[in-house]
Amino acid sequence: MQSIAPESIFRGNDAWINAMPYISKLTKRPLVLGRSVQTNSLRKDIIISLKTQNIDVYSAELQFDCCYEDIDRIKNLIFRNKNDCIIAAGGGKVLDAGKYIADCLNISCITVPLSASTCAGWTALSNIYTKNGQFVKDFSLKTCPKILVYDHRFIKTAPPRTLASGIADALAKWYESSITSSTIDDGLVQQAIQISRVLRDQLLIDGKSAYQKQLENNPSWRNTIEACGLTAGLIGGIGGEKCRTAAAHAFHNAITQIITKNKYLHGEIVGVGILLQLRLEEMKNNNQLANQSIKQLLLLMKELNLPTTISDLGINVFESDNLEKIVNFTLRDKSEVHFLPFEINKKDIFDVVINFEKQKIKF
Ligand SMILES: [Zn+2]
Numbered sequence: 001m002q003s004i005a006p007e008s009i010f011r012g013n014d015a016w017i018n019a020m021p022y023i024s025k026l027t028k029r030p031l032v033l034g035r036s037v038q039t040n041s042l043r044k045d046i047i048i049s050l051k052t053q054n055i056d057v058y059s060a061e062l063q064f065d066c067c068y069e070d071i072d073r074i075k076n077l078i079f080r081n082k083n084d085c086i087i088a089a090g091g092g093k094v095l096d097a098g099k100y101i102a103d104c105l106n107i108s109c110i111t112v113p114l115s116a117s118t119c120a121g122w123t124a125l126s127n128i129y130t131k132n133g134q135f136v137k138d139f140s141l142k143t144c145p146k147i148l149v150y151d152h153r154f155i156k157t158a159p160p161r162t163l164a165s166g167i168a169d170a171l172a173k174w175y176e177s178s179i180t181s182s183t184i185d186d187g188l189v190q191q192a193i194q195i196s197r198v199l200r201d202q203l204l205i206d207g208k209s210a211y212q213k214q215l216e217n218n219p220s221w222r223n224t225i226e227a228c229g230l231t232a233g234l235i236g237g238i239g240g241e242k243c244r245t246a247a248a249h250a251f252h253n254a255i256t257q258i259i260t261k262n263k264y265l266h267g268e269i270v271g272v273g274i275l276l277q278l279r280l281e282e283m284k285n286n287n288q289l290a291n292q293s294i295k296q297l298l299l300l301m302k303e304l305n306l307p308t309t310i311s312d313l314g315i316n317v318f319e320s321d322n323l324e325k326i327v328n329f330t331l332r333d334k335s336e337v338h339f340l341p342f343e344i345n346k347k348d349i350f351d352v353v354i355n356f357e358k359q360k361i362k363f
Contacts, residue, residue, distance in 0.1 A: 003124040003141075004237035006111070006148040011226065013216060015151035016046070016112070022147060024053040026108055027085035031078055033098045034090045035062040039114045042154055043089050046112065050087075058083055064131035066097040071128075074101055085110060085146075091162065092118035092266055093129070099141055100126035108146040115158030116166040116225040118266055121148050122233025133263060135253035137334070138245075144237065152216055155225050160211050161265065164304035166228030167207045168271030171297070173235050174200040175274050176246035179281065180339040181239065192239030199231050204296070208303045247280055247330075248273035250337035254329035258322050260314040269313060271297075271306045280352045285342045310357055317357050326353060 010019040023030075030050070034043045043059065050057045058081045062070045078086070078101065088098025089112040099120075102109035111121035120126075124141040173196040181189050202223060210224035235243055251273035252266070275294055282290035298308055307313050310326075317323040327349045330337050337344065 001142075002237075002240065003143040005234060006122060006144045007146050009148045009150065009230070011150040011152075011230065013152050015149050016049070016154065019110075019147060019149045020049065020053060023050070023087075023110060024055055026110070026146060027055065027087075029056045029081070029083050030058070030085040030087045030110070031074075031081060031083040032057060032059040032087045032089060033062070033074065033094055033101075034059070034088075035094045036090065038159075039090055042114055042157065046087070046089055062094060062097055065129040065133050066093045066100065066127060067129050067131040067136075069131050071097060071101055071104075075105065078105060078107075083107065087112060089114055091115050092120040092127075095120035096126040096128075099124075099145060100128070100139060102145075103141040103143075110147040110149065111145040112149045112151070112154065113229055114154050115162035116155055116228040117158070117162040118166060118169050119229055119231075119233035119236065121145065121150065121229055123236050125236070127266075129256070132259050133256055134259070135256045140241075144233075150226070150229055152222065152225065155229070156214060156216060160214055161268075161305070163211055163214065163225065163228070164306050165265035165267030165271075166232075167203050167211070167224065167267070167304060168274070168301070168306055169267035170228045170232040171200055171203055172245075172248045172270050172274050173232055173243070175277060175293070176248055176339075177235065177239055177243040179277075179341065180246045181243055183341070188238050189240065189243060192235045192243045195231065196235045196239075196243070199227050199235065202227055204300060207300055211304050245336040246339045247277035247337045250330050250335045251276045251326075253335070254326045255310060255313060255315065257325050257329050258315050262314050264307065264313050268307050271301055272308065272310060272313060275308060276352055276356055279356055280340075280344065280348065283352060283355075284344060284348055285340075310353065317353055323350065323353060 085108045086098045086102045087110045088095045095111050113121040124144045126139045128136045177193045206220035206224045209220035252269045278290040278294050281287040
């Protein structure tokens, strides 16, 4: 069974208000799940508006990440409260945790992304991390969320950094799906790849303006947030697993194994992963266009203040066993790096990471 999209999607400036009659029909006793302090006041508004509908609302917050410690604690709370639905309101980690818990308990999940940082509000997939933010595994859920509320007024309040992260994560769809799935004889997959190409083009055109002018009346901003939060999810939905991830996400998963002082967002790490994947394609698959793509991406990434090297993510690969850890995790048995259509070994990953970290490309 393939779950392509949420059952109902509300989008635009009044998405939350428009969704309210449907939400009050679906749940009488929801748990609103969140995490960050910055989004507290938005969640309070959400809770107040639910209460005015005579809905018996509970709330909880993740302490760490989408990790088993938080998941177990929230599950117990839901048992105790007898909640019939989770309303996950936050960034990717909150949305992933809400979807995962709802899936385990067979209750409905409503996703309310409060930034455009990922397409987690759409997908039937949750990434599980340790409480320190190290990637553990991704988990396929039975279905996409019941309702997705993509309220532009909520998303407008998010820091521009989250939008930059969402752009990098959405760009990965093209670079990953086109290399892993272009030979798959399945119309839906081919169409998903083409949507990801159009999505990339739109982000290259609109990304900078969206990042600089985070305003409802800026069409570039509207198109970009919807590209990151909706279209990217649709591509994963119709294209399936191989359309979602390849080396860029494998590098992301490996880089998160090293705990850093400052935390970086999912898409910020995936962006570095795209550049590493392209360099790998150039070195191992003789892809002449890869270097052009790197230059094109670097221009945009600089404009969006995105990290472009592993050292920009606060990790020195030449220190302790950092490089070894990244290489081993990238190449582990279950890694998405094996979706690449060419063989790679330990030395290839060593070479590509060292080559990348040593060269400083200036513009
Ligand atoms: Zn991603």
